[in-house]
Amino acid sequence: MSSESMTTENAELAALAESVFADARAEGTGFDAGLWSTLEETGLARLTLPSDAGGSEGTLADAAVVLAAAGAHAARVPLVETDLLAGWLLHTSGIELPAGPLTAVRGELDVDGDRVRGRLARVPWARAAASVAVLTPARVVLLGPDALTVTDGTNVAEEPRDLVQVAGPALAVAPAPGEVAEELRLRAALGRALLLAGAARGALAASVGYAGEREQFGRPIGRFQAVQQQLALAAAEVAAASAAASAAAATAMAGGIRSDAGRFAIAAAKARTSEAAGAVARIAHQVHGAIGFTREHDLRLLTTRLWAWRDEDGSDAEWNAHLGAAVLAAGAEGLWPQITGEP
């Protein structure tokens, strides 16, 4: 963080994001159109995009603040998909951004002039998106609803992960700029890590609150050392997840997402937040007892997201393997320089 004013600005943004997401109703499934309107009105929907693309010119540190709040409140909107992924991909490719919620996916499409055919699996929020940006090996293709047949699917949090059949005209086609595939993957992992850290914090807050209210043996269960120790372990995981995700955003902001330090930080952050997700969800459910395991209680909105998101955009196993391969290639002498980011 470079200055105090940055911290103050982030505090204001955090307060705004907190109020916007806390007011939304997280229960139910599918797209929250009311919340999306608020995000568009407040400029949070396209936070990091340039103003000529209808964005608010925010930084990745700003995105970190907003996504942490979105995750903590289990927001039902394609915020990462619209701002960090599709918006960036289209703008980078010189395609004018359409209005409304967007989503992005990598896939193979047969492109013949402006006629496009293909099949895209597990597209996040496809049924709610005004347009879908597709990165094929050679092109960026923008598709509108007329060209799409959507079959609903979900992740374990009941978030849309739809099957999309493509047959029809593209709204725009452009050659894919170099290295966008890697950057898209890194952006998705960073966004997901930030959401995970937020959801982990939300699950911890719910557990601490519940432990202070629920009484057994004549006192709140949070008075028992056994419960306190478990919640402290969860707090450590939440702290690690938050630190990893926000440090990755700061590193990517300072040196670029595709810089060596940015790549390393995002890989480590997605791995660490995914690892924390399981531990936090397990302790949250143990503390909540049977009620947390039912649909009557809202804890599931956070824990199912922790379980879904830890495996999306690269699981801890995948990103750890990626980091481990880099470390083993560099050998013993290269280990500490990689950790510090200073060769």
Add this chain to the structure above:
Amino acid sequence: MGPVTSTLPRLPALVPPPADLPPRAAALRADVRAFLAEERAAGLWTPRADVWLSGWDERFTRELARRGWLGMTIPQTYGGHGASPLDRYVVTEELLAAGAPVAAHWVADRQIGPTLMRFGTDAQRRRFLPGIAAGEVYFGIGMSEPDAGSDLAAVRTRAVQVDGGWELTGTKVWTSGAHRAHAFFALARSGPRDEQNRHAGLSQFIVLLDAPGVQIRPIPLLTGAHHFNEVVFDRVFVPDDMVLGEIGAGWRQVTGELAFERSGPERFLSTFPLLTALVGELAGTKGSEREIGGLVARLWTLRRMSLAVAASLESGEAPELAAAVVKDLGTRYENEVIDVARLLVTIPPDPGAEGGYARLLADAVLHAPGFTLRGGTNEVLRGIVARGMGLR
């Protein structure tokens, strides 16, 4: 909505915002690395695990001092270098990562210097700080007692006011390096015990370890190595000008000291030389990427947490909760390195080896019990975290 998100604002901040090192740190880091490479090439020491407890090397300490890398945060008026704690952080993490012998100056450099700057008198600073920065004056810590471990407020060492000062009688234990150090800070009871306020009536004293009435006896580690000591006072006279801070404010002073002590790189790098050797054993092979990557992701995260706390401390805050979390996670991580190493490589530990993987594994295994005890047991730290979250 319901109970889930309505509780969110009540949760305290568990980690300060991310912080980066200042740009000048890169040049300093390069200098330290060049120095360490030179020393190792000359065979002056071998990388070891847990060096801040076991690596006592006064020559090495003086070499660091000669380069301006001790007492870095002490003002120049007192013989130091007036540098920022983040500069010290860079030097410290490089030394620990290399497994260099830092034990001689460790306590003096980490906490005695800063504590004297916070609570010491001008005369006390003039007396001790130049020697600390020169790598010639070594200190210990006199907190724990036979019946006061995690429950530090139970200390029984008595300080009785006499003409011109205080007379200390009692026993301190687990004092690392007392048999080689010049002085330590002793926490003693200077007022009557008050069961309503157990933290009242405690004071800190600077005790010279060669003073009449001080007896130092070794308490060998389970390996037989001599690092710990029992320090017994029998009516040891401490003049008024060697009282540290205020009489009766000992608890507040000591807990402030602990916040600095809990979040530094020594809380997750004690077994890093073993990890380096493990990577050396596995370099160029396939099949262990996930496990190695897991250790690397966790280490990168711990370092970023620790840096965030360091920057927060520098800006005058006291992130007690975050410091406790770093120590809990970090010291468990030091043990995880051993677990993963044993999973991936089948070389057995060898305490007699000169160096290398087998020796590092032996030292790490044999020192591991201390990682999650020193500086406050992890269970006590989790109690601090639980209290911070409003649970007790």
